[in-house]
Amino acid sequence: MQENEITAPDLSGRTASFIIVQAVTVVLLLLSVLTxxxxxxxxxxxxxxxxxxxxxxxxxxxxxxxxxxGGIDEV
Structure with missing residues (x-):
């Protein structure tokens, strides 16, 4: 019989793509304001x-x- 191995999904590619999408969005917003x-x-x-x-x-x-x-100074 074969054993089914459960592995955690690799999130490194997903995280990188999320950061890239956010960076592109910010750049587009800045370019639109400058335009x-x-x-x-x-x-x-x-x-x-x-x-x-x-x-x-x-x-x-x-x-x-x-x-x-309430005016509390936090450090």
Whole structure:
């Protein structure tokens, strides 16, 4: 009779491909932002203005720090 040997799957190839996909995604996002910034300056100014009023104006850093730890300094 033959014995069936159970082996753990090799995750090294899967991990490497996952890291490569993440790196390619980050590069594409950076290239898209740089393309808009340097080739479509009028749109970039509109997007930048919208980002500053919509996202940056709503939350202060102190609010986030107080909610996270109550002002406790961690080392």
């Amino acid at each position: 808009v910034k340097y080739f479509f300056k009028e749109y970039y100014e509109d997007i930048s203005r919208w980002y500053k009023t919509s996202f940056c104006g709503e939350t202060d850093v102190d609010e986030v720090l107080e909610a996270a730890g």
